[in-house]
Amino acid sequence: MARVLGIHGIAQQYKGGPQLTNLWWLAMRGGLEVAGHREVADRLKDSDVRVAFYGDLFRPAGSMAGGGPPYTAADIRPGPERDLLQAWYAQAVEQEPGLGPPEGSMGPGTVAVQVMLEKLLHSKTFAGVARRALVGDLKQVTAFLTDPGIKDRVLERTAAEVTEDTRAVIGHSLGSVVAYEYLARSAPPQVELLITVGSPLGMPNLVFDRLTPAPADGQGAWPGTVARWVNIADKNDTVALRKQLAPLFPPPDGTPPVEDHLVDNGKDPHGIEPHLTSRPAGQALADLL
Incomplete structure (x- = not known):
């Protein structure tokens, strides 16, 4: 064994x-x-x-192998999912200043979900990951912790x-x-x-x-x-x-x-x-x- x-x-x-x-x-x-x-x-x-x-x-039942649901930034829910995205984004920008300033700011200290998602997709950790896959990853982590x-x-x-x-x-x-x-x-x-x-x-x-x-x-x-x-x-x-x-x-x-x-x-x-x-x-x- x-x-x-x-x-x-x-x-x-x-x-x-x-x-x-x-x-x-x-x-x-x-x-x-x-x-x-x-x-x-x-x-x-x-x-x-x-x-x-x-x-x-x-x-998900009925999804095509390797495809998964066609998630977009709009599928990231307020609460743990958005909070996790924010934490990953902040860490990525701290480690890779070249990702740039938070364009798309929606007010002091707030960055649009779409902006954070796009920057993460260009970070070292998530390079090559599809957008829908990254959103799915957020959902997996939060599901384990909250469900x-x-x-x-x-x-x-x-x-x-x-x-x-x-x-x-x-x-x-x-x-x-x-x-x-x-x-x-x-x-x-x-x-x-x-x-x-x-x-x-x-x-x-x-x-x-x-x-x-x-x-x-x-x-x-x-x-x-x-x-x-x-x-x-x-x-x-x-x-x-x-x-x-x-x-x-x-x-x-x-x-x-x-x-x-x-x-x-x-x-x-x-x-x-x-x-x-x-x-x-x-x-x-x-x-x-």
């Missing part, structure tokens, strides 16, 4: 668990080699890795993939939030390592303050009984707005704090493959395996 469980992020609704598992397995082997552990990489079999798949829960029915179904999918052999859980993007909430809720004792990559867990108000269990006095609960938590973020990743998670999630007595690592994934700051092939990811897996 799988020793390493991956949990995918947004925009995977037109793929499947086996397809993602093969991609993650190869990237993990690459990370092990980069970290200097070729022998461990050679021993890591495809059956040692499994990606919990939940993307189909966000696939208890969706959250329960995603967590059930995750729990179904955890076995007595599972030693590590890796969560990417929204999958890092899923991983955190699953471990905090179920606390499987056999899981020793949590790796979060491209994680929005530290995003105030929109994500951090909506976690279950709810943070208290500005600090989040430790995720179950894991003995080690490694967090990896690209310096230009807009989704991973808060790069340092250690101050937000204090460990229990006797457990080391979150190990935060900054990486440079080049033209793909949020992608799963460059995260898994990074030295910090490879070293963390090697230490366990």
Whole structure:
């Protein structure tokens, strides 16, 4: 049975668990080699890795594969969806001043939804993403955080993939939030390592303050009984707005704090493959395996 469980992020609704598992397995082997552990990489079999798949829960019935609903800026609803767009936009402009000033201002401190969406589509994090896909991503994140029915179904999918052999859980993007909430809720004792990559867990108000269990006095609960938590973020990743998670999630007595690592994934700051092939990811897996 799988020793390493991956949990995918947004925009995977037109793929499947086996397809993602093969991609993650190869990237993990690459990370092990980069970290200097070729022998461990050679021993890591495809059956040692499994990606919990939940993307189909966000696939509208009757939609064409790869297409999805024809979302536009008008489909971004006030409230969490617009707030998340605003947070991504502000972070993108801070990291990439070349995106320019907020043309299309609708008043002091307010920027038109259409303007924010267009600028994000030209940012490093979302380059090459279709407009309707980005709006769909916003809706996926907010649905998990605000719809208890969706959250329960995603967590059930995750729990179904955890076995007595599972030693590590890796969560990417929204999958890092899923991983955190699953471990905090179920606390499987056999899981020793949590790796979060491209994680929005530290995003105030929109994500951090909506976690279950709810943070208290500005600090989040430790995720179950894991003995080690490694967090990896690209310096230009807009989704991973808060790069340092250690101050937000204090460990229990006797457990080391979150190990935060900054990486440079080049033209793909949020992608799963460059995260898994990074030295910090490879070293963390090697230490366990």
